[in-house]
Amino acid sequence: MIDLILEPLQYSFMTRALLVSLVAAVTCALLSVWLVQIGWSLMGDAVSHAVLPGVVIAYLIGWPFAIGAFVFGVGAVALIGGIQSTTRIKADAAIGVVFTALFALGVVLISRTPSSVDLSHILFGNVLGTSAADLVQVLVIGSLTVAVLLVKRRDLTLFAFDPAHAHALGLSVRGLRALLLGMLALTVVTALQAVGIILVVAMLITPGATVVLLSRRFDRMLLLAVLITAASAVAGVYASYHLDIATGGSIVLAQAVAFLLAFLFGPRGGMLARLRGRRRARASTTGASAGAASARTDGVVP
Amino acid sequence: MSAVQITELTVHYGEVLALTGVDLRLEEGRVIGLLGTNGAGKSTLFNAVMGLVAPTRGRVEVLGGSSLAARQRGLVAFVPQSERIDTDFPVSVRDVVAMGRYGRLGVTRRLRAADRAAVDAAIARVGLTELADRQIGDLSGGQRKRAFVARGIAQDARLLLLDEPFAGVDVTSQALITRLLHELRDEGRTVLISTHDLAGVPALCDEVVLLHHRVVFQGDPAEALAPERLALAFVGPDVADAAHAPDPRPAQLRGDGPAPSEARDAGPAHPLDRTEEPA
Numbered sequence: 001m002i003d004l005i006l007e008p009l010q011y012s013f014m015t016r017a018l019l020v021s022l023v024a025a026v027t028c029a030l031l032s033v034w035l036v037q038i039g040w041s042l043m044g045d046a047v048s049h050a051v052l053p054g055v056v057i058a059y060l061i062g063w064p065f066a067i068g069a070f071v072f073g074v075g076a077v078a079l080i081g082g083i084q085s086t087t088r089i090k091a092d093a094a095i096g097v098v099f100t101a102l103f104a105l106g107v108v109l110i111s112r113t114p115s116s117v118d119l120s121h122i123l124f125g126n127v128l129g130t131s132a133a134d135l136v137q138v139l140v141i142g143s144l145t146v147a148v149l150l151v152k153r154r155d156l157t158l159f160a161f162d163p164a165h166a167h168a169l170g171l172s173v174r175g176l177r178a179l180l181l182g183m184l185a186l187t188v189v190t191a192l193q194a195v196g197i198i199l200v201v202a203m204l205i206t207p208g209a210t211v212v213l214l215s216r217r218f219d220r221m222l223l224l225a226v227l228i229t230a231a232s233a234v235a236g237v238y239a240s241y242h243l244d245i246a247t248g249g250s251i252v253l254a255q256a257v258a259f260l261l262a263f264l265f266g267p268r269g270g271m272l273a274r275l276r277g278r279r280r281a282r283a284s285t286t287g288a289s290a291g292a293a294s295a296r297t298d299g300v301v302p
Numbered sequence: 303m304s305a306v307q308i309t310e311l312t313v314h315y316g317e318v319l320a321l322t323g324v325d326l327r328l329e330e331g332r333v334i335g336l337l338g339t340n341g342a343g344k345s346t347l348f349n350a351v352m353g354l355v356a357p358t359r360g361r362v363e364v365l366g367g368s369s370l371a372a373r374q375r376g377l378v379a380f381v382p383q384s385e386r387i388d389t390d391f392p393v394s395v396r397d398v399v400a401m402g403r404y405g406r407l408g409v410t411r412r413l414r415a416a417d418r419a420a421v422d423a424a425i426a427r428v429g430l431t432e433l434a435d436r437q438i439g440d441l442s443g444g445q446r447k448r449a450f451v452a453r454g455i456a457q458d459a460r461l462l463l464l465d466e467p468f469a470g471v472d473v474t475s476q477a478l479i480t481r482l483l484h485e486l487r488d489e490g491r492t493v494l495i496s497t498h499d500l501a502g503v504p505a506l507c508d509e510v511v512l513l514h515h516r517v518v519f520q521g522d523p524a525e526a527l528a529p530e531r532l533a534l535a536f537v538g539p540d541v542a543d544a545a546h547a548p549d550p551r552p553a554q555l556r557g558d559g560p561a562p563s564e565a566r567d568a569g570p571a572h573p574l575d576r577t578e579e580p581a
Contacts (some may be wrong), residue, residue: 164380168373292385
């Protein structure tokens with residue numbers, strides 16, 4: 001058993017892979033909780049895909065891929081916001097148009113560049129090929145993002161819950177929105193190396209969705225998201241080593257398993273909890289009049 | 303100093319005129335009801351006080367300064383209408399009330415002992431101590447409304463804006479909230495309520511402003527509710543003044559203009575907007 005754990009760590013590429021995956025997991029997990037609560041999952045999808053041309057261009061001119069990715073991530077957000085505020089087009093359509101256009105631009109760029117750019121590495125990640133420089137880059141950007149998210153967490157939650165109150169306090173709602181979207185772009189950059197463009201979106205949505213089934217306290221949800229996603233990352237990397245499967249896919253699958261467990265056994269809306277609740281409700285209705293939903297009676301008047 | 307001083311306020315949304323030439327002075331220490339039909343400009347006026355719309359013309363002063371200055375000093379609290387609250391959001395009553403203190407806290411918004419005491423006191427004042435750690439969605443509509451009023455108390459706001467406070471609230475809670483708002487008024491705070499629920503007005507308000515793109519009446523609630531006054535706001539001055547000369551105002555203002563959806567406030571839709579008659 002110990003061997004199974006220690007054996008991969010003899011290789012420096014495996015320790016680097018593990019570290020990069022953990023940093024990506026923690027960063028994504030935190031941000032994910034806000035994204036899911038606000039209903040910005042599709043925005044996460046958009047930004048992660050839209051960075052493709054940025055990554056390709058950065059490779060071509062020999063800059064760190066993070067810079068290209070960040071520029072295009074922020075650019076995509078600005079474009080989506082611009083289309084929404086100047087036309088009658090709804091958010092989902094604006095998002096769809098912008099991110100597919102940018103993703104297509106990336107695909108076209110790759111088709112015209114020398115073979116030094118490996119499309120599959122960008123799309124599906126190349127965690128086993130993480131260089132020492134990549135690791136430093138991910139560590140720096142990841143810690144910066146996590147630090148900002150933690151320091152501003154109460155403001156971000158206020159923005160997510162009641163932007164009108166944030167405005168009433170004289171805070172800049174637009175500024176908070178920009179901050180969260182900027183953090184989204186940085187988070188995508190952090191996770192690219194580990195899981196690639198296609199699967200980043202899983203890291204941005206699944207943790208936040210999983211903890212909805214486990215808790216109703218924001219701080220606890222943040223903690224649970226980090227723990228579960230970090231554990232999934234470790235499990236994914238080890239499974240990838242021992243079973244010889246794709247690392248990015250393996251990490252995301254591990255997260256999906258965590259979600260499934262929460263879905264089946266979670267105390268908040270899990271299937272088992274629901275079945276048990278139904279059985280209890282049925283037992284009680286035989287005696288008294290149906291009084292299951294008593295707490296909210298005056299809250300549902302249309 | 304007046305709580306709100308509006309001078310010659312005109313607000314257009316593109317082609318649509320929401321407010322025109324509104325002059326309004328609201329004194330401190332009163333409960334004031336803002337009444338009017340959908341699209342009469344209630345939400346626009348609220349938004350102007352909140353600094354959410356830029357006036358096409360005119361000026362809005364809140365507690366002696368700009369709206370932004372008043373908000374940054376923590377003087378303005380907003381109690382949203384029930385439908386605008388995400389009841390699935392993972393926050394407790396205590397979390398919500400604590401948000402009232404954020405304006406006076408440091409960058410991480412960490413509560414100090416004094417802030418926690420203020421939050422507890424505000425929760426106790428609205429009678430939710432037992433429910434303080436409940437999730438906001440577990441509360442009834444009336445309890446939830448009290449939680450948001452408690453947030454305004456924790457904030458120590460001088461001006462409280464309530465948007466349709468009695469929509470989705472049972473009669474018992476309504477009486478409780480009315481009493482609470484009167485207490486706040488007696489402390490010198492100003493409570494401005496936007497509503498088209500006429501039934502609750504006499505018991506609640508010291509003063510009523512009837513709005514129909516402009517102020518058609520300001521004064522005593524009993525007077526405001528007289529049929530000929532109400533007609534001004536709820537049927538439109540043009541119908542009420544049918545005997546007079548042709549109305550020179552733009553079509554949107556006469557009530558025979560574009561479809562209601564066009565002439566409607568750009569503000570958020572209200573649940574009661576779906577019905578024709580006020581509840």
